[in-house]
Amino acid sequence: MNPRCWLVAYLVAVVAATFVHAPALLAAALALALAAAGRDRWRLLKRTLLAILAFNLTVSLGYAAVALWRGDFNPHYLLLVNLRVLLLVFLGIWFAARVDVVAAIGVSPTLTFVATLTLGQLRAFERIVKDFALAFASRSPAPPRLVDRARHAAAQGIALMDKTQAAATESALAMRSRGAFDA
């Protein structure tokens, strides 16, 4: 199956999952997806759990507290919403791990091109932000003051802008030399 077909299958599965309100069916779909994901299933499931943990825990605990206080607590809701979110996010992470996302969403050459360049920069920015965070931590033996953290955030923003400008210029020159704008 080509990436575009995988994308369509993924989107159909996602939309279908939001129309299912039976926890047993969602659990069966999740088991099916886990079985189909192959050897990577536990690694993908771990990533999924980490991605949804904070938000789902907050919503679940908040719901439990409010519903118990009101006296209308329903464990079926907690099961339903957590299974649905788990299934949807697992499908997304499995899809991204299995398929070339840029090729799948490439409905036009322009969008594919912009997405490819953007992804390359995302990786670079992640490295820069991580480097900044490590450097800031190493320079802060005591907990930093608010003003220090603000100054650090501003410096990080400027560094990202510099990187952006340099990368944009470099890409434009490389593209021009390869005839990308000749048409």
Add this chain to the structure above:
Amino acid sequence: MHIPDGFLAPQTYLPAYAVAAGAWAWAARGLRERLDETTVPRLAMLTALAYGLGLVMVPVPGGTSGHMLGVALLALIFGVRLAFLAYSLVLLLQALLFGAGGVTTLPINALAMGLIGATVAVATKSLLARFNETAAVAIAAWLSVVLSAIVVALVLGSQPLIAHQPDGTPLFFPFGIEITLPAVLLPHLVIGIGEAALTVPIWRYARSRKWCS
């Protein structure tokens, strides 16, 4: 601020996709008209920058942190259409590659943060720039965060009314507007200050290099 997958009913996200599709088509027309060897790489890089700025944690009094949207910055540099397109791409990549947000919530996230945030930023700056340009940019950035947060809170808070069991048990997001509005809005009143504090120097930097449209 992103709404994750699984908390919006199809009655919400399917019509939202129809609205967003129209908005994306409108924004893409603007892109094609302005496409050249300078705008294509710069758009890609600033789209990545918006994502990168989302990783920059802004200190919030009390020891917690928030993150910038970056959409006001994109809008003030490129205008509403390109900012909306670029931010939608950021949201799509975040959803597919990092599990942040989601494909069912993409149109609401894109319309709230990408379109409304960008429109509010540009309109506010246009209205207030005659008094003080720097203050106008700061207020524009703050308002873009706050109004986006209000829209997200209203959409989330409407879910129990839109989709519920016959006995009233919610099927998607469980809390009503009376809870989501203060819970989402109050932190973003402060996060908006951080957005403004970072947007102003970066916008001045961009203006000094004649990046602004």
